[in-house]
Amino acid sequence: MSGHSRELLRLLWIIPPTLTFTSLVGTINVVSGSSMQPSLNPEGPNQRDVVVVDRWSIIARHRYNRGDVVSLRSPLNPDLIIVKRILALGGDTVQTLPPYPDKEVRVPDGYAWVEG
Secondary structure, X not given: OOHHHHHHHHHHHXXXXXXXXXXXXXXXEEEEOOOOOOOOOOOOOXXXXXXXXXXXXXXXXXXXXXXXXXXXXXXXXXXXEEEEEEEEEOOOEEEOOOOOOOOEEEOOOOOEEEEO
């Protein structure tokens, strides 16, 4: 077996456990920006924090709580992963700020209101 074949075989061997780990256990992300200060990037918007995204806790307990910091796809740019804090869960009422069109919003069941 040639050296290239061995390297390809090693690469193919590592892909399934890596995908399983990142899907079920966790990943490492870099967070930049000021929206989550002072929890993340307390030194300023030019700083970047490295965070461990824990997927296993959510899989094991099947629920989120108010105050949890979560990562999700941006609703404005689906290619971007954002980090936000859960402020309200399904059934909660949120007092909104401009430019949001309504003064209050009831969070639908099965959804969360995130900010940060």
